[in-house]
Amino acid sequence: MKIKDITNCIEAIAPLNYAEDFDNVGLLIGSYITEVSGVLVTLDTLEVTLDEAIEKNCNLIVSFHPIIFSGLKKLNGKNYVERVVLKAIKNNIAIYAIHTALDNSFQGVNAKICEVLGLKNRKVLIPKKNTLKKLITYVPTKNAESVRNALFKLGAGNIGNYDQCSYNTEGFGTYRANENANPVLGKKGQTHTENEVLISVIFEKHKQANVIQALLNTHPYEEVAYDIISLDNINKEIGIGMVGEFDKPKNETDFLQFVKKTMQTKCIRHSKLLGKSIKKVAVLGGSGNFAINNAIHAKADAYITSDIKYHEFYKAENKLIIADIGHYESEQFTKNLIVDILTKKFPNFAVVLSNKNTNPIYYL
Structure with a gap:
């Protein structure tokens, strides 16, 4: 088992280009080709986390938060970030971070919060822009089905609850092969007309390389004509935050007590109670002040962040209750999510859930 096998598994759920531009995700320390003895999954990578990895014979740490967030100009151990980096290098421990890539995944951080709270009918709160592309290509009629199926197999043509979506138009294409060509249909130096099908499919941008390779592998022509178009369409299954519903409404006090107990927080700071029941809830793990208006627009009764x-x-x-449950508390179940992803894929491999509480905030 190599590090790349582990990261490929995680990125199947949370591709790195889902991450926000300000973030620093991926393999921060180490080499993708390193053999893995064990994986330690944590929310934060601190010196105590490295000690735990050493003790448990794990040479790969999968961390939600990146320990290296901005550029390092020196490595002399003057702060906790440099000390962690030095210690990881000294002990041959690789560090991988997923952060906002997992935040923006439909199966990620906020889905886990909804699962813990028992929220159903989940929808993304703020869909991420510029995540969809369209492929348009032209295929001989007799080859159209095999090309479509190859594109579908690589994830093209998925729209919400539907898959294998495509638009097809019959027509004819023309071309003339020069002396250096090796045409499958037609002859060199002669204009050839071929009955073709225009195939159009939408795909998520992180799948582009695989989709194009599938097209090139199955298309019969020596030179394949295709267009890739970036779309402004909203992908409702990629984005940050989530909205869900309780099976039955709760009164405000019961709701806050339930959240406090279920999310294992010692303190909830909240806005004014409004005297109404809580059924529809927006959640956003981590710092979520920027999404308050989105929660209101989604007609949520409460917003947990x-x-x-x-x-x-x-x-x-006076339109909803804002409930601040603490940064660590809102993301604490993320490491359980990552462990579940890895153990389902690698049931017989050593994937260890860190038992260290890395919350830097204490309550009196």
Whole structure:
């Protein structure tokens, strides 16, 4: 088992290009071709986490948060980031971070919060822009089905709850092969007309390389004509935050007590109670002040997130309850999610859930 096998498994759920531009995801320390003795999954990579990895014979740490977030100009151990990097290198421990790539995954951080809270009918709160592309190609009629099927197999043609979606138009194409060509149909130096099908399919941008390779592998022509178009369409299954519903409404006090107990937090800071029941809930793990208006627009009765500042509670505008449960508390089940992903794929491999609490905030 190599590191690349582990990261490929995670990236099947959370491709790295789902991450936000400001983020630093992927393999931060180490080589993808290194053999893995064991994987330690954690929320944060600290010195205590490295000690745990060493103790448990894990030479790969899969961390939600990246330990290296901005550029390092020196490595002399003057702060905790440099000390972690030095210690990891010294002990041949690789560090991989997934962060906002998993935030933006439909099966990621916010889906896990919804699962823990028992929220159903889940939808993405803020769909991520510029994640869809369209392939248009032209295929001889007799080869159209095999090309379509190859594209579908690589994930093209998926739209919401539907797959194998394509648009097809019959027509004819013309070309003339020069002396250096090796035409499958037609003859060199002669204009050839061929009955063709225009095939159009949508795909998620991270699948582009595989989709194009599938096209080239199955298309009969020596030179394949195709267009790739970036779309402004919204992909409802990629994005940050999530909205879901309880089976039965809860009154506000019961709701807050339920969240406090279920999310294992010692403190909930919340906006003014409104005297209404809570059924539809928006969630966003980590710092979610930027999505308050999105939660209101989604007509949520409550919004669970963290790192809300004093004046930002006013943004509730008596339209919903904002519940700040703490940054660590909102993301704490993420490492369980990552362990579940890896153990399902590699049931007989050593995937260890870190038992270290890396929350830097304490409560009196």
